[in-house]
Amino acid sequence: MSDPYELRIERGANARGYWRDLWSRRNLVTDMAWRDISVRYKQTYLGLAWTIVTPIVSMLVFTLLFHRLAKLGSEGGAPYPVMVFAGLIPWQLFSQALTGVSTSMVGSAALVERVYFPRLAIPLKAVIVAGFNTMIALVLLGVLMLAYGFAPSWHVVFLPLFLLLAALTALGIGLWVAVLNVRYRDFQYLVPYLLQMAMYISPVGFKTSVVPDELRFAYSLNPMVGVIDGARWSLLGGNTPLDLTALGISAAFVLLAVAGGLWFFRRSEGTFADRI
Numbered sequence: 001m002s003d004p005y006e007l008r009i010e011r012g013a014n015a016r017g018y019w020r021d022l023w024s025r026r027n028l029v030t031d032m033a034w035r036d037i038s039v040r041y042k043q044t045y046l047g048l049a050w051t052i053v054t055p056i057v058s059m060l061v062f063t064l065l066f067h068r069l070a071k072l073g074s075e076g077g078a079p080y081p082v083m084v085f086a087g088l089i090p091w092q093l094f095s096q097a098l099t100g101v102s103t104s105m106v107g108s109a110a111l112v113e114r115v116y117f118p119r120l121a122i123p124l125k126a127v128i129v130a131g132f133n134t135m136i137a138l139v140l141l142g143v144l145m146l147a148y149g150f151a152p153s154w155h156v157v158f159l160p161l162f163l164l165l166a167a168l169t170a171l172g173i174g175l176w177v178a179v180l181n182v183r184y185r186d187f188q189y190l191v192p193y194l195l196q197m198a199m200y201i202s203p204v205g206f207k208t209s210v211v212p213d214e215l216r217f218a219y220s221l222n223p224m225v226g227v228i229d230g231a232r233w234s235l236l237g238g239n240t241p242l243d244l245t246a247l248g249i250s251a252a253f254v255l256l257a258v259a260g261g262l263w264f265f266r267r268s269e270g271t272f273a274d275r276i
Contacts, residue, residue: 018266022118029121033128040129051136055092059084062205072206078236079148085141087204090166090231093134094224095195097167100126101174102191105182105272112272119269120262123178127167134163141235153237162231165254169223172257175265182268182275203228208243217245223257226250 059081066072067080074080101123105112108122145152181187202224203211211219219225226246233242 018118022120025117025121028117029125030128032121033125033132036125036129037132051133052140055085055088055137055140058088058204062088066205070206072210074207078150082141082144082148082150083207083232083236084205085137085144086232086235087228089134089137089141089235090162090227091199091202091204091224092137093130093163094166094170094227095199096133097127097130097170098174098177098195099191100129101171102177102181103188104174105178106185106188119272120265123171123175123265126174127171130170131163131167152235155234155237157234159231159234162227162234165227165230165250166224168254168258169227169250172254172259172261175261176257179264179268182272198222198224203232207232208246220246220249223250223253 062084063081066084067074074083078086104122104126105119111122112119177187177191202222208216208219208225208229220243226243226248227250229243230247230250
């Protein structure tokens with residue numbers, strides 16, 4: 001019997017059947033993601049423990065800076081370390097996914113130059129790897145909540161929505177940076193620096209309510225504000241209502257970033273092999 005799916009590599013065919021090609025190679029995306037996960041921790045002494053150590057250290061630093069020194073309070077009646085860790089969950093997903101997507105094409109130069117496949121598979125596997133690390137961090141958050149005797153609210157059912165927004169935000173921005181990184185290698189040094197600054201001005205170690213009311217809208221233009229507040233609301237509950245303005249800004253940003261990122265990536269995809 002003939003194969004119901006036939007791939008022809010010819011001028012224009014890839015553009016017409018691109019999304020079909022990508023779907024047919026979905027196993028390639030997951031295989032590459034699993035390879036990255038296994039290789040990343042295989043030759044390290046602590047292995048997967050690094051996924052646990054990183055958010056714990058960040059939690060301790062934020063607790064010291066904002067709670068002990070700045071005397072900022074918690075949110076939703078949760079212990080301050082729990083509140084910080086709840087904010088670190090979406091931020092970790094965003095930062096790791098953005099870093100992985102932005103460097104994905106340059107890091108896979110040998111693969112891009114040798115064989116045809118939809119190049120979008122490479123950034124997508126970087127998002128999956130970040131999602132895997134986030135699942136481990138969620139387990140750790142559960143242990144932390146148990147240790148403090150704090151139970152999540154029923155809002156937790158909305159957590160996947162906010163994690164999806166964080167991943168899509170990283171993908172949308174990352175696709176732009178991935179293309180620019182192919183052309184100008186400066187971006188691979190610029191992105192970590194910008195992420196480091198963005199982490200401290202995003203509501204990871206503090207609650208958004210500490211921002212003055214007259215600056216709240218301008219602060220919400222940071223797309224991660226609505227995402228982090230939403231994830232924290234879903235995990236901690238409390239009496240603080242969800243800021244629909246910030247959430248709407250985040251959702252609008254995601255739509256524009258992903259649509260623009262896909263357009264820019266697809267427009268530049270044909271030149272990757274030559275430029276890398």
